[in-house]
Each structure stands twice: as C-alpha cells, then as structure tokens.
Amino acid sequence: NAGVTQTPKFRILKIGQSMTLQCTQDMNHNYMYWYRQDPGMGLKLIYYSVGAGITDKGEVPNGYNVSRSTTEDFPLRLELAAPSQTSVYFCASSTGGATNEKLFFGSGTQLSVL
C-alpha cells in the first residue's frame, strides 16, 4: 500500500493563478482531510470529507474548494492564488469506523505564491 499520496511536492504560483493539489489514498478510508501549515504554526483544517460526495468546511476554507467523487481521491482546488496561501499542505485520511482513530498523512505539498 502506498498510503496517502500527494502531488505535486513543490509548486510556485503567481498571484491570481489557480491549481489543484491532488490527494489519493489506497486504504479504502472513508474520512479524508486537507490541512495547511504556516511557518511556526500548527496544522489548520481547510476541508474534510466523510465519504464520496460529502464534504464540509474546516477552520480555514476561504479561497479553497474540494470535491470527493470517489473514495480514493480528494483534490484541493485553489482559485485566484494569493500570497496568504503560501503554506505547506497536508492531506490525511482515517478509516472513519470509530472515534480516536489515527490519521494517516501524505508527505505534503510546499506551495509558494509570488
């Protein structure tokens, strides 16, 4: 199992450009999450999904969109990139069978908006 796979690993965007961060998991997990981590800060939840076709906002959703058309994939879309979106983005998943489950994380995407 590859676990949680994120692409790309690094990306530089110009202000106003758009892009999609890809996330896929091969563990048949129901729950998936997108977090961002700014320097010196903890991870903050952007969006999450509890199953295909079901998504909801987290703590910092503005400027982002998500979709969950399959169990495996949970892409994060940035429209009109802004310098404030410069961050490291982490995708994660969990089985969704119980509480207190651990999250499995991807390796992260480092995004710079210039």
Next chain:
Amino acid sequence: AQRVTQPEKLLSVFKGAPVELKCNYSYSGSPELFWYVQYSRQRLQLLLRHISRESIKGFTADLNKGETSFHLKKPFAQEEDSAMYYCALISGGYNKLIFGAGTRLAVHP
C-alpha cells in the same frame, strides 16, 4: 475556544537526559488527545493517544484534567528521538484534529 498550546518551540537535551514536552489544552467536555511526530524526511505519524494509555518508543503521556495538560515524557532521551512533536485534540467529531504549533526536540550526543 478549543485550543492546543505547546509553549516550547525547541527543546534541546543530551542523550540519556529526561525529556518532557509540554502540551496544554482548552476544551469543554472530555478531551481526546494525541501526540504526533514527524522525523526528518518522514511523514507526520501518530506516536500515542491518551485513550490507549500506551507507551511507544519509551514515551508516555498522562492526561491531567485539573491542569488541562497532556505532557509527553521519556526518562532517557535517544538521538533517534530528535523530531518535531505535535500535540493534537479531537474537535467536532469525525476525527478532526486541532494541532499545537509543535516542539522541535533535539537530542545531542
């Protein structure tokens, strides 16, 4: 407001010394707390969760509701313990986590 505070950005110790990484939380209700760790060039991964009352790699953490703390401890640090450590709290169900800012543990030979 629900919050996790890790007051130390960096904790530097020598091999064999005791380690205590501090974590305080703010939560109304019964908290569900975790420690996650990120070793160099590796992914963020679960170290331990308070509900399991387990010891992983010699680390333990006890939930102290009176002091709203969940400090991570190890009696004798090893060089391979050097990593970023994040305390996290489940908030709002669906295993959604609130993370602290993290503490970098540096263990010197």
